[in-house]
Amino acid sequence: MNTFAPLAALALALELSSPSLAQAQTPDKPYTVEIWSDATFGPDGKLQKLEVADAATQPAAFVERVKKQLASARIPPVVDSAGQPATFETGVRVQYLVTPAANGGTVRMTGLAIEPRPVKRYGASEPDGLPYDTPLNVRLSCTVDTAGECKEPKVLEADGTYPVLRRWAVASLQGWRFAPQRINGQAVPAEVEVTLTLTIDNYRPADFRNPLRIGS
Template identity: 40%
Template sequence: MKLNTRIVVLALAGLSAWAALPASAADPLAPYPVSVWSRVLFGPDGKPQTLEVVDADQYPAGFVQNVKQRVAQATIQPPVVDGKPVTLRSGVEMRFVISPKPEGGAQVRVDGLTVGALPVKRYLAAYPADIAATGGWEGEVTGVCTIGTNGRCRVVDVLATAGMPESVRRYAKVSLDGWQFEPQEVDGKPVESEYRLVMRLNTLDTAPEDFRQDKFQRLLKGK
């Protein structure tokens, strides 16, 4: 059995920096994305029976409570085994867009909710040297990971337009090979699932590498 398709979009600039990272020194009021994951056990009725917000101590208590309330309202089509609906244990990601306000504080907007295998280790290979040396280069590549029951990418397929440099294809594959997941479980048994990582690369002529790399790592970890 193979479940769900999880799609994540990463925008990368310069030397492994987040191109869409708006909250930089240049524009501290630009919106930026934040993801919050939960571990959820869905019952045979498709409704959450138990849920736990991952890294809950990293967020304000009121925010965590809001996430729990929203996830608790989620309903899925339960998997079926031998003609009967059964439980599904899975990760659930809630995506938010944070818009800082000039007077302080921020507006928080829900950007979506997705059910899929929960990433427990993320990895990015070294930014392709030939691309890093080409200012203004832009491109997109998609890595498709078939997650085995051990939580590792059993197979990684790379989808890209014709003419995409081999270094970028290799970058996507090597990156996903380093990811680890908590596999989804159907009726208490781990199953395979699919995870798609869309990587948008943009080599800037000048990028504040140290600052943006640090911010990128924090956002990638959902903190």
């Protein structure tokens, strides 16, 4: 329903270091996965604490790899309402490109973003009037309030000219929940951008008008 790929996909890619498993399960093309963490940055902008989300479901070696890659992360110091450097809690999204190969794949970090972490994703009911088996993307923005709710979603860009697709995307994002960013422990609002992808599968038979002709 959305572009956040299952974390299990990366676990599979890491397991492809086994030649026998690689030959049996290697996907055909490179693909992207995103890994989320919860981070705390100090008043100096240096990383103080990092916890990989859903770490228990990930290979331990990869969790350590993520932590090592982000250990030296640093951001411009965040200030509080008085203009003083403050502690900043936020989500961290890391994007990886997984390139499969018959003799083992590679995993390369290609992007990093500091933004509220989604803790609940929601997809509204599939609308009628859209083409089957065609991925349709919608890029939206919204304000994550101090309760983690997505307020006033706005469509920034969408495939095609389908009003029902835009309405679906807005309704879906309204159901998302986020861990709000915090300054000195106090939740603060933040702007986020999310891209949702909707693909409606075609379950109709090859000749749905006359099922007796299927396979003939």
